[in-house]
Amino acid sequence: MLHDLQSAFAGALLGADGSAAGPAIRAGALTAARRLEIYRYNVLANLRGALADIYPVVQAIVGEAFFRHAAEQFIRVCPSRSGDLNQFGQDWAAFLATYPHARDLPYLADVAKLEWAWHESFHAADHASFDLARLSSVAPEQHGRLRFQLHSSVRLLSSGFPLFHIWEVNQPGYGGAMELDWTTGGDHLLIHRQGVEVSIHRLEPAAWKFLRALSAGAELEQAAEQALEADAEFDLQGFLLQSVQCDVIVNFTGSSNE
């Protein structure tokens, strides 16, 4: 009984079949349809608001009306799967990639990926900073076999579009040049959090590949090989130090004296 009622009501609100819930509702001064309409409005406004909070740049690019329409389609196709609204919207990029009305904005799905990465990074676990003293106790000849652990907030994203600049010009208060240079090719981005502040950085392909290899669990030597394949001049020492200082790399395993 309760199951039938909840199923019919949820179906009516998500637009599958509005008629099934009607008889379950006491009409009174208002029709059952009007009462359902209020709930439908609240549900859509809530979920749309959650999406807009996570995806402000997508909304800035497409405008409020477009966003609203697309979001309502999305809510029906990819409904929320959690009572925690922070979990809602992971599939937004995949939805936009095939959304017919967004065909003229081929970079939009990548923007959504970037914003989801930012959202995840913001909520990821904290870590203590890298223990350099511990590293100095490892014999240098063993360094190549170490596995470096990235901060939980690290996300690595590559795009065929100038994603960083697209993101930048759509930030509130941005005062720089609005022109985008589409000829420069794509971006390799690092999204990470230091303390509580999430930031986005453009990396050279070699550096990006190095971090990606580390995140896949590669040993330092293998990761360095992949980076040097991309750029024989890659400054491994410098980048490694920088990554440690910015809490991108927070730990290591694999030394024999552990």
Next chain:
Amino acid sequence: MTHENPPSPGLHGAGIGLRTPHYQALLAQSPHVGFLEVHSENFFCDGGQPLRYLERFRRDYAISTHGVGLSLGSVDPLDTGHLKKLKRLVDWLDPVLVSEHLCWVGVNGRFLNDLLPLPYTQESLDHVVTRVQQVQEYLGRQILVENVSSYLEFADSTIPEWEFVREVAQRAGCRILLDVNNIHVNAVNHGFDALAYIDAIVPGSVGEIHLAGFQDAGDILIDTHGSAVSDAVWKLYAHAVRRLGPVPTLIEWDTDIPALDVLLGEADKANRLLATEAALAA
């Protein structure tokens, strides 16, 4: 599980909902408020800014957690992932109160993320009582359940809402978070006597009261939490305090969030009323 109903420890007077637009003003002014209430799910994250701020506020204020997503009334199995995150938060924060809503928010794995009303039937009552007990057992502590606002009544309902709320608390061994604004909204929307609702609630069973603003849509009242508490709700609140005692009271404001001072003004108003009623009762 305790079936006694002691006064909520560490909780006095009126509190306000903790919302991000007020973080800086709260830290700068350190105003005196009875307690701060957070939406549990906003702190389900593994780390980062939300938990950092919460840790900071916990140093100066008593904190209660208020869940919107556990879906106590749903026929779906309890979401163990959700419950686990709630327990992690509660164990870490040790809040003065933990509350949830007497509603369902999703079914068949699909979530609407809205506080949807139950049909008030024996079946619903048995179901919710079992669920509340499961949650209390899992968390290892008593919870409060809140009466929700609604824009419809189900044809199947056989139990008046106030009896349903009272029965859930008595049978599950939980306490009630009595939302006086929701009682007003439902009384107008469904044509019942709000005073009679409050008179049906057992003194001692209410651990917290919520106050908020609604919006009049012309044909129905909508519980928007987007304006000041109305005069009608203040009157009802005075009646509730007279009957139920000086219950810790929260001012909720979730949309069109005003400056912190406006919220503190509402909390002061609740405090004055609590003091007046306490003086009259003495």
